[in-house]
Amino acid sequence: xxxxxxxxxxxxxxxxxxxxxxxxxxxxxxxxxxxxxxxxxxxxxxxxxxxxxxxxxxxxxxxxxxxxxxxxxxxxxxxxxxxxxxxxxxxxxxxxx
Amino acid sequence: xxxxxxxxxxxxxxxxxxxxxxxxxxxxxxxxxxxxxxxxxxxxxxxxxxxxxxxxxxxxxxxxxxxxxxxxxxxxxxxxxxxxxxxxxxxxxxxxxxxxxxxxxxxxxxxxxxxxxxxxxxxxxxxxxxxxxxxxxxxxxxxxxxxxxxxxxxxxxxxxxxxxxxxxxxxxxxxxxxxxxxxxxxxxxxxxxxxxxxxxxxxxxxxxxxxxxxxxxxxxxxxxxxxxxxxxxxxxxxxxxxxxxxxxxxxxxxxxxxxxxxxxxxxxxxxxxxxxxxxxxxxxxxxxxxxxxxxxxxxxxxxxxxxxxxxxxxxxxxxxxxxxxxxxxxxxxxxxxxxxxxxxxxxxxxxxxxxxxxxxxxxxxxxxxxxxxxxxxxxxxxxxxxxxxxxxxxxxxxxxxxxxxxxxxxxxxxxxxxxxxxxxxxxxxxxxxxx
Numbered sequence: 095x096x097x098x099x100x101x102x103x104x105x106x107x108x109x110x111x112x113x114x115x116x117x118x119x120x121x122x123x124x125x126x127x128x129x130x131x132x133x134x135x136x137x138x139x140x141x142x143x144x145x146x147x148x149x150x151x152x153x154x155x156x157x158x159x160x161x162x163x164x165x166x167x168x169x170x171x172x173x174x175x176x177x178x179x180x181x182x183x184x185x186x187x188x189x190x191x
Numbered sequence: 192x193x194x195x196x197x198x199x200x201x202x203x204x205x206x207x208x209x210x211x212x213x214x215x216x217x218x219x220x221x222x223x224x225x226x227x228x229x230x231x232x233x234x235x236x237x238x239x240x241x242x243x244x245x246x247x248x249x250x251x252x253x254x255x256x257x258x259x260x261x262x263x264x265x266x267x268x269x270x271x272x273x274x275x276x277x278x279x280x281x282x283x284x285x286x287x288x289x290x291x292x293x294x295x296x297x298x299x300x301x302x303x304x305x306x307x308x309x310x311x312x313x314x315x316x317x318x319x320x321x322x323x324x325x326x327x328x329x330x331x332x333x334x335x336x337x338x339x340x341x342x343x344x345x346x347x348x349x350x351x352x353x354x355x356x357x358x359x360x361x362x363x364x365x366x367x368x369x370x371x372x373x374x375x376x377x378x379x380x381x382x383x384x385x386x387x388x389x390x391x392x393x394x395x396x397x398x399x400x401x402x403x404x405x406x407x408x409x410x411x412x413x414x415x416x417x418x419x420x421x422x423x424x425x426x427x428x429x430x431x432x433x434x435x436x437x438x439x440x441x442x443x444x445x446x447x448x449x450x451x452x453x454x455x456x457x458x459x460x461x462x463x464x465x466x467x468x469x470x471x472x473x474x475x476x477x478x479x480x481x482x483x484x485x486x487x488x489x490x491x492x493x494x495x496x497x498x499x500x501x502x503x504x505x506x507x508x509x510x511x512x513x514x515x516x517x518x519x520x521x522x523x524x525x526x527x528x529x530x531x532x533x534x535x536x537x538x539x540x541x542x543x544x545x546x547x548x549x550x551x552x553x554x555x556x557x558x559x560x561x562x563x564x565x566x567x568x569x570x571x572x573x574x575x576x577x578x579x580x581x582x583x584x585x586x587x588x589x590x591x592x593x594x595x596x597x598x599x600x601x602x603x604x605x606x607x608x609x610x611x612x613x614x615x616x617x618x619x620x621x622x623x624x625x626x
Binding site: 100102105106108109112130131134137138140141142160161162163164166167168170171177178179180181182183185186187188189190191 | 227228229232233234235236237239297298299300302318319320321338339340356357359369370371372375377379381382426435438439442443444445446447450467468469470471472473474
């Protein structure tokens with residue numbers, strides 16, 4: 095309870111996922127430098143799916159995605175990301191919800 | 192399967208979808224319900240509190256076998272600053288009634304139960320099936336759906352969009368827009384497991400009595416937001432939600448916010464020793480009445496969170512979802528029984544019925560609240576809570592200062608923080624928005 099740094103990996107480890115290998119349901123469009131909203135996702139995504147790579151571009155690894163839609167609400171309209179639901183049965187499987 | 196034609200297709204097996212499917216199937220309609228999760232509930236997240244009356248209207252004897260956690264006898268409203276909470280507790284033995292008014296539930300379990308009722312009523316429920324697109328005819332009327340399973344269009348007279356706050360079908364068909372960041376809150380939640388006796392002891396409960404804490408204040412760091420703690424039988428649901436636009440503006444991380452809430456000196460002892468078994472995130476519609484989209488069209492209606500039917504002031508969502516699903520089902524069944532087509536004109540019956548219900552009456556009452564709380568969030572969620580804590584501490588701490596000086600200090604702090612004009616203006620705007 096005293097840890098000052100929150101490790102998101104520890105939280106997501108509790109969850110059950112069925113990852114659709116090779117078919118990510120979110121894609122980041124090609125960009126030179128990220129828009130403010132896209133950059134915000136590196137902090138605001140509750141599963142920390144978004145990270146800045148060495149070239150300063152935002153990447154997504156959607157394996158831990160909880161399908162909340164925050165990134166869609168912030169970035170789909172501007173065209174920063176393509177958002178779909180995973181195929182039926184795949185993705186997060188809440189035990190309690 | 193694709194050769195069959197259905198009276199109605201329901202997209203989604205959450206509260207609104209199950210209510211709609213149950214209502215129509217139990218009135219003899221041929222209903223297909225499609226759910227993308229492995230089982231109904233596997234994609235659904237809620238706090239979660241169930242309001243008995245709205246479910247009772249649909250399934251009167253639900254208490255016989257529904258998975259209910261605790262019935263609520265106590266509600267605590269807390270205003271927090273960093274080290275304190277100032278609170279109002281309401282506890283009444285009246286809530287220990289034979290047919291209790293409110294329960295805590297665990298959605299994955301509850302939704303499985305609700306879905307069994309839907310099947311028993313005669314609907315076909317198909318899980319692990321994502322609806323990818325609505326099928327429209329040349330005139331723009333919805334005639335069915337495409338799914339990610341093999342096969343073509345599945346045809347139906349009407350499609351009930353119960354696809355949740357983040358539903359893609361209605362937005363892709365341009366029936367409504369993607370919710371704006373200022374009209375949805377992101378909530379994160381953890382399930383903390385503790386023995387039943389420990390929960391009972393910590394909250395002063397016996398048997399299946401339950402307690403709710405809802406907290407606002409500096410825990411949301413100036414964002415419009417709310418923290419909550421709900422007692423289940425052997426677990427505690429702990430979460431916090433704030434507007435997505437405020438998250439993006441402040442660059443606060445949701446899990447850091449949740450951890451800070453967990454470590455608040457008023458919350459930490461209630462969770463001590465618990466084992467965390469799940470972490471979930473979900474959007475909550477917060478735009479209120481003004482964010483409600485078009486609710487019906489040729490061959491379709493939209494219900495529940497997808498229609499932004501959520502009362503943020505009273506934190507009621509699933510009961511509006513259930514009620515809108517039921518009413519949509521009743522309207523469709525009525526149109527069907529008259530052998531009328533599912534045109535936009537005829538389906539306007541759904542909106543007319545919803546207008547007469549508490550759903551739209553309540554949302555209309557609070558139509559100005561989102562704008563007030565969302566644009567003045569720092570005052571309402573940081574400044575006032577801090578002042579309230581100072582005032583309470585001034586009142587309680589005995590240190591030889593004459594009381595008249597303490598009162599003057601409290602008043603001066605209020606005026607310094609918000610000015611006389613600011614205080615009056617906040618009070619008036621709050622009163623008007625509440626009216």
